[in-house]
Every structure is written in structure tokens, then in C-alpha cells.
Amino acid sequence: MEWVETTAKSVDEAKNLALDQLGVAEDDAEIIVLDEPRSGLFGRVRGEARVRARVRPTAPRPKLDRRDRKRKEGRDRPKATGGPVDAAATTAEADAATDAGVPGGPDAGTPARAGGARRRGAGSGASRRPTTGTDAVVSSDAEATPIGDDLAAATDAAEGTDATEPADRSAGPRRRGRRGGRGRGGARPASGDDAVGIADDGAGDGADEGAGDGAGDGAATTDSGRGGRGRATPTSTKTAASAASEQGSNETMVDAAQVAEEARSFVQGVVDSFGLQGTARVVQDGDDLEVAVDGADLGLLVGPRGTTLQALQELARVAAQRRLGDHDTRLRVDVGGYRERRREALARFAHDVAAQVVASGSAKRLEPMNSADRKVIHDVLATFEGVATRSEGEDPRRCVVIAPTAGD
């Protein structure tokens, strides 16, 4: 109930409606534009503007002590689990959740008594884990800001976590760690035991910083095994063990050029066995490796929304790893310039939306994207003045929210 959602012909109207419902001035409300009316064929307006708004929580109480404690359990990670933005956001959301009984009053600064308890459940887990009790906070909407046509086709939510996971490897430690936590969060039946949840998150993060991607999941699995949930399969236990040992010996990294060559010959082999005419070549930039395939009619290797390409990339990594052991390079595979084109399109789109957010002063949620695409948005807007980005929701419907920077 803390959020109100309104629809109207235009975003402004929807906003005003929302503000009427909340009974506050625009300055005291936090507004996220969920959907804009888009002009359909023949200039007709299709769809309605939809916004979500709530009273802006003035001073969410910091929960540093709790976070600290959990972080220790989770292997002493140096950074806060969700980063400052996330932490603030989730705390704020949780705050608002507890204020449902105080409609219209911008008095979120004095949290209700029940707030404490509720917060602990929601604040820590909401943004990264489908905790049953916090559904209200994790957005349950099925729609979101539409992306331009060419993107929309490709950014439809990926089929499942598996499909989106490979790209996560290229993400920063923070997000990788989250994935670890999220994955197990989904598998965990219990809700509300957020001490455990955060500890898990921490483990994922900490391990990721120490070792490669394998470590993130591996360590996470260890953690869940220790927690007695018994999720660890023999295979993953093994991974966990080797990942843990890997953490200490990061120096035994293999040469990036070797990795690249392994990956290249693997990809070339795939192209050949597909019976396609294409040549794989390596583009190396430090530890950032890309195997690019040039040729004609390579669409089959890209697949719907890039899923086949994603699989190819994942397998190239596994193959390079098999021969050379763990390595700390980033490996991407591109076919026919697909990723570059997509990146450009996403970047343009992100800038457009960010400009709108700055102009309107209200946050906007993009439609669900896979992790690779979300990363592009985060990266592109990292240097964009006046906005901050975060992801919310759960895969495969996790999406980026572009919000105006606080203090505007």
C-alpha cells in the first residue's frame, strides 16, 4: 500500500493523480515512471502513462551495525553488500512499507514501532532476493518502460537464470556476489532469516573479489552447505573446494594470450562444425579478451535475443578454462559485430532515458533485461551527470531503474 500506482493519459497527469492520492507535494514524493504512453501507428496514442509513487522517506535509519555483523560472517568483505545506493534504496523502501498505515503524511522519518522488525526482513533482502515477505517491495509489475523496437526484441527477459548467468561474469564484483546470493535465495524455502541471507551474499562477494567467477558460486555453495540447507551437489562441492583454494593463489594466472588462443580455436571449431563460413579472431585489450567471428550469414550463431551467442561464449570460457585452469581474464565472444551494435543501441537508449529522468526529476524503470544488457546501462550511465542507476527485481525480470541523483 505504500506505493500508489496511477495511470493517466500523460505522465504528468498520472503524477498529479498519484500526488493527490498521497496527499503530498511533489517534493515529498518519490516517483517512478513505469510506463509512458507511446505513440502507436498513425500517431494514435497507445497505452497509458503509469507511475508509481510514494511518500519520500525522509531519514531512513542506517542499519550499519547489522550489516557489519553479517559482513563479517560473509568473509569480511570490504564493501557494503549492495553498495550505498542499494542500501539506501532498500532501507527507504522498507521504511515506506512500514508507513502504510500513515497515508499522506511525510513522516517516514519517525518509523513506526513495527517498522524495525519489518525492516530487517525487507531492507536487507528485498532488492536482491525473492523473499516471500517482501514481494510488495520488489516490484510486482509486469510492465515497464518500453525500449525502442530493435531493442525490445532483443531485451525480452531471458529464459532463465541460466541463460543470463554467463554475462554476469563480466560484471563487477558487487553484482556477481549478488547473483550468488540471489541464486540460493531463490532456492531457499525460508523467508525472513535475513541474517543467513546476508551472510550468503557476503560470501559470494568476498569470494568473487578474491578469485574468478568460479569462486563466487563455489564459495556460495559452500556457504549454503554449511548452513545446513544441503543444496550442495557433489559436483558443486568440488567446485567450492577448488574455488576456495584458488582464492589464495591468484598469481597462478595464465597468460591472457593463451586463453585467447584456446578460446579462438574453440570458437573456430564451432563455426566450422556448424558448416558456416566465418573466421574467428582475437581482439585483446589487457585482460579483456574478445573472440570475434567475421563472416556472412552468422545469424544462426547469434540466435534469438543473442541466446545462442551467449551459450557460445559460456562454452568458450569453459573450454579455455579446461585447458588452462582458472584465469582472471574477461572473455567475450562476438559474432558479426552483434554485441557492439547492441551496445551502441543500448547506450543511445540509456542516454535518452537518462536525459528524460534529469528533465522530469522522476525515476524511470526500464524493461527487464539480462545481466549483460543491464551492465551496459549501468556502465554507460556511470558518468552521466544527475542520475544513478540500480537494478531491482529478480531475474528473469530484473530491471534497471534510472533515478535522479539525490539532492536535486
Add this chain to the structure above:
Amino acid sequence: MSDHDQPDTGNAVPAPTATSVLEHVVRSIVDDPEAVRIEGAEGRHRVRLEVTVGPGDLGRVIGRRGRTAQSIRTLVRAAAVRDGVEVDVDFVD
């Protein structure tokens, strides 16, 4: 539709492109490429490819939470488009 029209005898490889992609991928991933065997069983418009790998390699082929296996399936299904069939890939001990 099929590039490789074959009678339904089951003698010939039912999905040559898919099979060769599968073989290449699996052999590239396992520790013991020699131990890799692939058998195809043909149904109606659907081919089942059964992969056998050496001892200890199954975990590698399946990967964490089945991720690698899923990627293999995705890629092999794409390859099967060229064969005009749909394939299922199974990994057996």
C-alpha cells in the same frame, strides 16, 4: 528443409551438423576427449543425442547448476536447424 535428406533407417547419423557441433564442444571441455561417445536415436522430427564421457568428466560437461549442459543444448539446437530436425541432448554416465 533438410540439407541432408536421409531415409528413416537410423543407420546414417540423423543430425550431422548437430552431432559434429556437439562432439567438438564436448571434446573441448572434457579432460579425456577420447572417451567421448555420441549416439543418435531418431524419432519423428526429433533426434535424441546421447553423450557419454569418461569417468569424472560428467560434472564438467554439466557444469554448475547445469549451466554448461544448458549452453551445450542451446548451441546444438541451433546447429540442428541446419539439419532440419530438433534435437534433445542427454548426458549419461
